[in-house]
Amino acid sequence: MVETFNDIKQAILTCHYCADTLPYPPKPIIQIHPDAKLLIAGQAPGKKTHDIGRPFDDLSGDRLRDWLGITKDEFYDEHQVAIVPMGFCFPGNTFHKNGPSAGKPSGDLPPRPECAIKWREAVLSQLANIELTIVLGAYAQAYHLDQSGNVTEQVKLWQYWLEQGKLVLPHPSPRNNRWLKQNPWFEAEVLPELKARVKALISKPVS
Incomplete structure (x- = not known):
């Protein structure tokens, strides 16, 4: 039985549950700590x-850190920031079907649903702070907000969601x-x- 934070983290990092459906060997990528x-x-x-092997270490991550107003060191401090995607492994690509780009990658497949079913509740229960x-x-919106509406509509409700301790951002x-x-x-x-x-959160000591 998985009971402690360290047990859960180790079990996730060694998980091969979706190995038969992934394009590459499983490589779960998360950043978690109870603090x-x-x-x-x-x-x-x-x-x-x-x-x-590290999330958001690209131009998207640079912009996200700028939006948050934190440094790279703060962002990758697991005692400050947890990074828990809906799927922990790369799910594979979608491909162009027609035109000169036919057969070339056009984007990423959706997160494997097994990840959230198997791990998410257990992980979030350990992130008490x-x-x-x-x-x-x-x-992520469907899971954390129980809402499947347009992203822009949810971003416009930012004041409401902040009162709930959440905030929808465009990618x-x-x-x-x-x-x-x-x-x-x-x-x-x-x-x-x-x-x-x-x-305020980053400068706040863990209670």
Whole structure:
């Protein structure tokens, strides 16, 4: 029986439950510690993250850290920040079916559902000090908010969700530059409040 935090973490890091369905050998990528006060709930590692072995070590991560107002050292401090995607392993690619790009990767497959079913409740039960959950992507939104609506609609409800200790963000990928230009209120209204909340959490001692 998995009973302690260390048991759960070790069991996850050695999990091969989905080995037959993954394009590469399982390589669960998470960052967790019971002291963490901020939770990043995302989708699943991409191929680059799978290769590197560290989440958000890319341009998306640079933007996310800028949104949060924290340094790379603070972001990768497991005593401060937990990173728990809906799927712990790279699920594989989708591919273009037509045109000159046919057969080439077009994106990532959804997170494997087995991960959340098998591990998520057990992991979150160990993160007793989380005060703010950052929700990235539709699958994390459906789980953590019990909402499957449009991401933009949920981001616009940022004040409501902050009262619940949660905040929906658009994905920080450069692919969302157009969304950011179309929604200038996000950077003007949401980010200052987000940075203030995160700064208060990071500087707050564990009770």
